[in-house]
Amino acid sequence: MxxxxxxxxxxxxxxxxxxSSGELQPADRVPSENELVETQRVSRMTANRAxxxxxxxxxxxxxxxxxxxxSDYRSRSDLLEVQNIADEIARRGNRHSSRVMWHSRQHARGEIAKALHIEQGTDVFHLLLVHYENDVPVQLEDRHILSSFAPDCMEQDFDEITPSAYLTGIAPLQEAEQAVRAGIPNQAVRKHLDMEKGEACLIVIRRTWSKGRPVTFSRLHHPGSRYELTGHYTPPGSTRTQSTEIVGLENLRQ
Amino acid sequence: MxxxxxxxxxxxxxxxxxxSSGELQPADRVPSENELVETQRVSRMTANRAxxxxxxxxxxxxxxxxxxxxSDYRSRSDLLEVQNIADEIARRGNRHSSRVMWHSRQHARGEIAKALHIEQGTDVFHLLLVHYENDVPVQLEDRHILSSFAPDCMEQDFDEITPSAYLTGIAPLQEAEQAVRAGIPNQAVRKHLDMEKGEACLIVIRRTWSKGRPVTFSRLHHPGSRYELTGHYTPPGSTRTQSTEIVGLENLRQ
DNA sequence: CTCGCCAAGTTGTATATACAGGCTAGACCA
DNA sequence: TGGTCTAGCCTGTATATACAACTTGGCGAG
Structure with a gap:
């Protein structure tokens, strides 16, 4: 009802x-308003609004x-690009590779269960992998995925396809929530990322929704000296602008 | 033309x-479509679209x-809230205070001129101040402001009004661009923020546009142990949702 | 062959009209 | 007094119509 x-x-x-099914590819022509009027039996104003x-x-x-x-998928969301570090690296013209350090099926406990809004003991998939840019480690990805959302996680080869790409392939991302903090990594993290002792670490904690519920929860560690997270924000009401080149920021070092 | x-x-x-002039306050009633039809001489569909x-x-x-x-200005933008640390602190129920460490009128050089899209030597206002939450330092704000945008900068008492509030009072923010990084602060920064040696620092570098041009450029240092930057993102096409309570994230400590 | 112009198709906007459905104050009835 | 119902306002949607501006391709004049 x-x-x-x-x-x-x-x-x-x-x-x-x-x-999203791929029937229409980027740059393909979408039916015109008048075509929609005829094929979908609507008025032109309705087609226009859509x-x-x-x-x-x-x-x-x-x-x-x-x-x-x-439109090109990429131009649709700056933050979605951040989701997929492989694309980000490729866009810089560098070579991305990744290596799975650990993966297993687990029962969710404590903070993971809480973050994913599930009962203690629910099946989750746990993944630990390192992303490399030209063989230099740039991100340690520590991710939990709701098993019921992606049942074939264990069969995936995450050295080939990034978890992010795999997940968005199952169902589109609806919402992401993230916290950013700085910290000193522990020894294990430092070793994975090949960091100096005392070097700072940028930590992104992200929870992603699909189909109306949180489906994955990840902690991303980046070496402070080798990584930067950029974002662009235009408040409502401003003229829509193409993304602006960041000039000068990359030259700043304190 | x-x-x-x-x-x-x-x-x-x-x-x-x-x-934005304040004539209409949050929760005030906006003229209805039919009222706009009469007073502004438009059709109802045009008023409806607006x-x-x-x-x-x-x-x-x-x-x-x-x-x-x-609508309440606050609900309009999560990121705008981040702009004004005083509001953020007040929202947590704590007391905000700030102290100007340094201010002067300077001629822009190097990266500052580049970031603000101005000629070398153009007048800028340079400000260094520390924000406190219940007397604990939480942010070191290092800001440059285009003098032509805010000519009366030197007369402001930034212990009373935050630069962010002052600037948005001159003209509304149009666009913000920021980079986030982690780093180890130098001794001066560490002293201002009362940090331990070896503690990590979250650094937000932000450039803000108003009236179509960059008007201010700031570097915000936060102690890694006392600060977290959160954001919320919903990609286009998703159902509009109210901001979701962040559950569990605040309990995470590595 | 080339240039210019025009017709057809497309989006962008504006209007008048219509009906459905949510909300509220006040009339009205028991 | 207290409950109910309705008239009137509001937003939300859908349609038909009209005109303006932009783009492209083709046609025709020179």
């Missing part, structure tokens, strides 16, 4: 489904006089 | 102006049957 979805939302879902909102949300790019096109 | 602004955008600006977009952007809250109301 759920409320019926508005027609414009059905239209949006219709397009999003075509995009496409306009998809544009505002970054799914598509619209050009007056030409049409509507699927 | 600029292109005329669309009518719905003029309407949005009209409402935003009333909000108010709907302001709702999507977080400026107002709309309730079918009751009306449209100015």
């Amino acid at each position: 759920s409320t019926a979805k508005p027609r414009y939302q059905e239209l949006k879902d219709f397009i999003i489904e075509k995009i 496409l306009r909102e998809l544009n505002d949300e970054g799914y598509v790019e619209r050009v007056a006089g030409r049409g509507t096109f699927v | 600029s292109t005329a602004k669309p009518r719905y955008q003029e309407l949005k600006d009209f409402i935003i102006e009333k909000i 108010l709907r977009e302001l709702n999507d952007e977080g400026y107002v809250e709309r309730v079918a049957g009751r009306g449209t109301f100015v």
Whole structure:
């Protein structure tokens, strides 16, 4: 007895489904407003609202006089890029590799159960791996995944596909929440990341939602001397801008 | 010879102006669609679009049957809250105080000029101050401000009003860009923040735009043991959610 | 062959109209 | 007095229509 979805939302879902299934690839042409009027039996204003909102949300790019096109996934979210360190490294023109240090199926205890909103003892998958940029370690990923969300975790070869890419392949990310802190790593972490004694460590703690519930919880350790986390924020109401080149920041060293 | 602004955008600006000038306070009622139809001479659909977009952007809250109301500024942006550490501390129920360690008018050089997109030698205001939470130092703020943006900087009493509050009072923030890194502080920083030798430091480097150009550049040092930076992100296309309680994260200690 | 122009298709905006559904104050009844 | 119901306002959605501006491709004049 759920409320019926508005027609414009059905239209949006219709397009999003075509995009996420791969039927429509980046730069592909999306049906025009008038085509949607005919094939989907809606008024042009309704089709207009659907496409306009998809544009505002970054799914598509619209050009007056030409049409509507699927936008490159990457440009849709700066923070999603951070999710996948392999892409980030590739974008810098470097070579990414990773090595699984440990993986097992466990029963969630304490803080993990709490963070994932599950009962103590629920099945989770635990993974510890190191990411390398040109063979230099840049991230220690300590991740717990809800088993019911990704039952075939144990069969994955995470030396080949990053956990982040694997998970977004199962279902799209809905929400991410993260805390950033600085700290001195313990000896184990220091060894994995090949860090000097006394070197600081940037720690990102992230919880990610999919299908309305938290599905994975990760602690990412980065060597303070080799890593930087950037973000870009435009408050509501500002003109939509393309991401701006960060000039000068990378030259700063205290 | 600029292109005329669309009518719905003029309407949005009209409402935003009333909000940012203080004429409309949080929870105040915004003119209804039909009132806008009469007073602003637009069709109801145009008024609807303006108010709907302001709702999507977080400026107002709309309730079918009751009306449209100015939303609490705070709920509009998690990251804006981070901008003002005084509010953040107050929200935790603690007492904020700050102390100016140094301030002067300078000529921008090197990285500062580069970051602010200005010529070498342009007038900037340099400020160094420490923020305290219940008399415990939690942030060292090292900030440069474009003099032409805020000419009366030297007359401000930054022990009373935070630079962030002062700046947003001049003109609304448009965009912020930041990098986060971890590091070991030098002796001066360590002394200001009352840190142990070898303790890690969370460093936020932020550049903020207003009126289309970078106006201030700041380096914020936080003691790693006493501070955490949290953020919340929902990718486009997800259902809009209220901010979720962070459960468990605060108990994590490595 | 080349240049210019125009027609057709596309998005962007604006309006009038209509109906559904939520909310509330006040009228009205028992 | 207390409960109920309804009129009136509000937002949310859907449609038909209209015009403006932009882009592209093709056609025709020179």
